[in-house]
Amino acid sequence: MNETPRWASESFWKKTAIWVTAGSFLILIVLTFDTLSKTSAGSTRVPDYTVINQKIDYRFDEKLNKFMPIIGGEELLFDKKYTAEEAEQLVTLGKKTTQAKNCMNCHTLLGNGAYYAPDLTKAWLDQGWISRDMREDMMLKFLMDPENNARTFGSGRKMPNLNITEAEARGVIAFLKWMSSIDTNGFPHNFTSIESEEE
Amino acid sequence: MSSNESSAVLTNPSALWHKACTAVNRFKAWVALDGGNLSPGQTLAVKYFCVAVVLFFAQLLFGLLAALQFIFPGFLYEFLDFSVNRMVHINAMVVWMLYGFIGCIYWLLEDESGTEIVGLKWGNLAFLILTAAVALVVLVYILVQIGSGTDSSLWFINEGREYIEAPRWADIGIVAVMLVFAYNVVATFNKGKWSGIAGVLTLDLVALAGLYVAGMFYMTNITHEQYWWWWVIHLWVEATWEVLVGVIMAWSLMKLLGVRRKIVQTWLYIEVALMFGSGILGLGHHYFWIGTPEYWLTIGGFFSALEPIPLVAMVVHAVYDAGAHAFKNSNHPALAWIIAHAFGNFFGAGVWGFMHTLPQINLYTHGTQWSASHGHLAFFGAYATINIAFFYLAIQHWRGGVWMAGDSQNAWRWKWALGLLNAGVLGMTIALLIAGYEQSFIERAVEGSTWGGYFSAQNHPSFQNAMVWRLIWGLVTFAGLGLLIWDLLTIGKGETRKAQVIEPH
Ligand code: HEM
Ligand code: HEM
Numbered sequence: 001m002n003e004t005p006r007w008a009s010e011s012f013w014k015k016t017a018i019w020v021t022a023g024s025f026l027i028l029i030v031l032t033f034d035t036l037s038k039t040s041a042g043s044t045r046v047p048d049y050t051v052i053n054q055k056i057d058y059r060f061d062e063k064l065n066k067f068m069p070i071i072g073g074e075e076l077l078f079d080k081k082y083t084a085e086e087a088e089q090l091v092t093l094g095k096k097t098t099q100a101k102n103c104m105n106c107h108t109l110l111g112n113g114a115y116y117a118p119d120l121t122k123a124w125l126d127q128g129w130i131s132r133d134m135r136e137d138m139m140l141k142f143l144m145d146p147e148n149n150a151r152t153f154g155s156g157r158k159m160p161n162l163n164i165t166e167a168e169a170r171g172v173i174a175f176l177k178w179m180s181s182i183d184t185n186g187f188p189h190n191f192t193s194i195e196s197e198e199e
Numbered sequence: 200m201s202s203n204e205s206s207a208v209l210t211n212p213s214a215l216w217h218k219a220c221t222a223v224n225r226f227k228a229w230v231a232l233d234g235g236n237l238s239p240g241q242t243l244a245v246k247y248f249c250v251a252v253v254l255f256f257a258q259l260l261f262g263l264l265a266a267l268q269f270i271f272p273g274f275l276y277e278f279l280d281f282s283v284n285r286m287v288h289i290n291a292m293v294v295w296m297l298y299g300f301i302g303c304i305y306w307l308l309e310d311e312s313g314t315e316i317v318g319l320k321w322g323n324l325a326f327l328i329l330t331a332a333v334a335l336v337v338l339v340y341i342l343v344q345i346g347s348g349t350d351s352s353l354w355f356i357n358e359g360r361e362y363i364e365a366p367r368w369a370d371i372g373i374v375a376v377m378l379v380f381a382y383n384v385v386a387t388f389n390k391g392k393w394s395g396i397a398g399v400l401t402l403d404l405v406a407l408a409g410l411y412v413a414g415m416f417y418m419t420n421i422t423h424e425q426y427w428w429w430w431v432i433h434l435w436v437e438a439t440w441e442v443l444v445g446v447i448m449a450w451s452l453m454k455l456l457g458v459r460r461k462i463v464q465t466w467l468y469i470e471v472a473l474m475f476g477s478g479i480l481g482l483g484h485h486y487f488w489i490g491t492p493e494y495w496l497t498i499g500g501f502f503s504a505l506e507p508i509p510l511v512a513m514v515v516h517a518v519y520d521a522g523a524h525a526f527k528n529s530n531h532p533a534l535a536w537i538i539a540h541a542f543g544n545f546f547g548a549g550v551w552g553f554m555h556t557l558p559q560i561n562l563y564t565h566g567t568q569w570s571a572s573h574g575h576l577a578f579f580g581a582y583a584t585i586n587i588a589f590f591y592l593a594i595q596h597w598r599g600g601v602w603m604a605g606d607s608q609n610a611w612r613w614k615w616a617l618g619l620l621n622a623g624v625l626g627m628t629i630a631l632l633i634a635g636y637e638q639s640f641i642e643r644a645v646e647g648s649t650w651g652g653y654f655s656a657q658n659h660p661s662f663q664n665a666m667v668w669r670l671i672w673g674l675v676t677f678a679g680l681g682l683l684i685w686d687l688l689t690i691g692k693g694e695t696r697k698a699q700v701i702e703p704h
């Protein structure tokens with residue numbers, strides 16, 4: 001057998017492996033810094049937690065050719081205007097509740113999780129809550145007693161009672177409201193929000 | 200057991216203990232394995248393998264419960280809810296595969312380094328601690344299930360983050376055990392000799408353990424939380440785990456087929472370059488819709504579309520080597536599972552992954568049974584298979600290096616186990632694919648992913664039929680596992696011929 005050509009030699013590929021890995025990782029690190037700063041709470045893509053004091057909608061944007069969240073004027077949650085600190089506290093309680101109750105092993109959030117129950121990315125805007133006036137009350141009742149407020153659309157598949165307290169339910173609702181304001185590049189597509197019925 | 204005997208057991212714990220001991224002894228006498236055939240490192244490896252098989256069994260059991268709930272929603276409602284069953288299903292999977300990998304490394308460590316394992320007693324202790332922790336975590340998952348929306352729930356019950364639900368205390372324990380494992384590996388190579396395989400393995404293990412830490416923090420900002428969560432999940436399965444199986448494959452091809460070291464190591468470097476070169480930035484295919492900037496659509500789509508290339512390379516490598524050595528090898532079941540691995544990895548990860556990785560398609564398939572279809576074929580095809588191959592290598596040595604090539608007794612068992620497991624998973628994959636298409640169309644495209652739209656898709660006959668078929672193929676898979684376990688316990692028993700020795704050529 002002849003000498004192994006350079007492109008087929010072990011040492012050539014060893015060096016290539018090292019450079020390719022290091023290079024890719026470096027690019028990932030740079031992109032990570034950029035992404036984290038562009039998506040911190042309070043950025044244009046991920047609004048500040050005080051967005052729960054405002055009206056949120058989700059519509060098709062002709063110019064951008066995709067669905068986009070629309071942040072409107074004041075629309076208080078539970079008739080209260082939250083300060084920055086209070087809003088963050090409330091959303092934090094909600095987020096921790098979603099983790100402690102394992103919502104993500106039935107539902108998807110931002111499309112990630114399990115496929116046994118509806119996606120919650122825009123749950124705040126779902127027409128299932130009938131009207132803007134009834135929404136908060138219905139959500140509270142549903143989260144605290146999903147069994148007796150079940151909808152199931154004929155499937156018989158109910159959400160179980162997860163012993164969510166009223167305070168936790170309020171936190172969850174604030175969290176869902178805040179999450180619905182995140183710019184998710186148009187996912188979900190074709191969603192009809194509760195607002196579009198009302199006009 | 201007669202009824203008065205059983206009541207005696209219930210009232211008398213020492214009688215229960217005695218019963219258990221006799222049962223264990225009878226079992227040991229039946230399997231008739233001789234630990235004297237194993238080196239100290241291999242002895243630890245087979246402990247990891249045994250726990251892995253038990254967890255594999257638990258994985259399928261809880262998967263079946265979850266699959267039943269899709270068809271009978273009242274089944275175990277508010278007792279063992281879908282979320283609990285699913286969590287145990289996927290956690291058992293992740294943990295049994297990690298156990299399998301750790302076992303593989305302990306198995307090859309002495310051979311590859313040419314010396315005995317440094318600090319093995321710490322490795323043995325770490326195994327006991329890890330196994331006790333895993334048992335405790337699972338008990339809490341099943342018995343406590345959920346907590347209140349406080350930090351202590353995340354510390355002691357579960358963190359509620361898919362695949363890495365383990366509570367924080369266990370995370371810390373896992374990292375500590377990993378450090379012991381890493382110490383065993385590095386110190387052993389240092390004492391013996393380093394090689395290309397050893398170098399890649401060590402760096403990969405460091406990356407694998409380091410990535411786990413990225414998943415240990417609480418964040419309210421769900422975009423950031425999901426950003427780091429995918430670092431763990433994606434950079435594990437599509438980068439570090441792939442390279443780890445590349446290492447294991449490289450070593451196995453040398454041992455099983457006698458492929459020369461220079462060839463497998465060159466291939467290993469090529470695979471590392473291609474896998475990390477595409478997989479690291481391919482991470483972007485999970486950053487399309489979680490709030491992260493638009494440039495990820497381009498980067499994620501482009502690099503993840505390249506990810507099948509290393510997987511093709513791996514198939515070429517395995518099949519070429521097997522052919523070049525005329526399939527002459529000393530362990531037929533292991534080689535069959537290695538071939539299953541090469542193809543399973545290519546189809547499950549490469550083909551099924553590629554099909555939904557471009558953002559234009561993923562907008563509709565994201566978070567549907569489509570993902571589950573891919574998840575099943577990929578995890579099984581890429582990672583269950585290679586572990587099973589190693590279980591066969593291990594049992595061959597444990598039986599004293601007996602004949603496991605052509606013309607062995609009861610060979611139908613391993614062949615049927617191979618057939619049932621692969622057919623079962625493939626059947627589930629196809630059923631889920633049909634369900635996924637239907638969901639993409641009705642729930643995502645037409646109805647816009649609303650609450651009502653979700654159920655329109657769930658109620659559709661093609662979806663409901665798919666759920667029944669998934670259950671049926673799940674039962675086939677389960678039967679395959681039963682047969683596999685029986686075969687692993689009995690293969691080579693009573694075999695007197697020695698395995699032929701394969702020399703490098
Ligand atoms: C052995 C390697 C792989 C394994 C074990 C694997 C496993 C998985 C799993 C389990 C999921 C679902 C995650 C979840 O629960 O949300 C997933 C998602 C995904 N995988 Fe893979 N995968 C592998 C390789 C690949 C490759 C090579 C590609 C692309 C070419 C790919 C593309 C995707 C995409 C696009 C998603 C997102 C699905 C969604 O939007 O819901 N995967 N993978
Ligand atoms: C007895 C056979 C099995 C049954 C009945 C079964 C059933 C299930 C069910 C019902 C889910 C939940 C899906 C959802 O959220 O809608 C699931 C998820 C999952 N299973 Fe299995 N499974 C089986 C075997 C396996 C095997 C052999 C593997 C891999 C080795 C596996 C890996 C997974 C993964 C990775 C997920 C998460 C998928 C995702 O989030 O996209 N399962 N399985």
Ligand SMILES: [Fe+2]
Pocket residue numbers: 433437481482484485
């Ligand atoms: Fe991925």
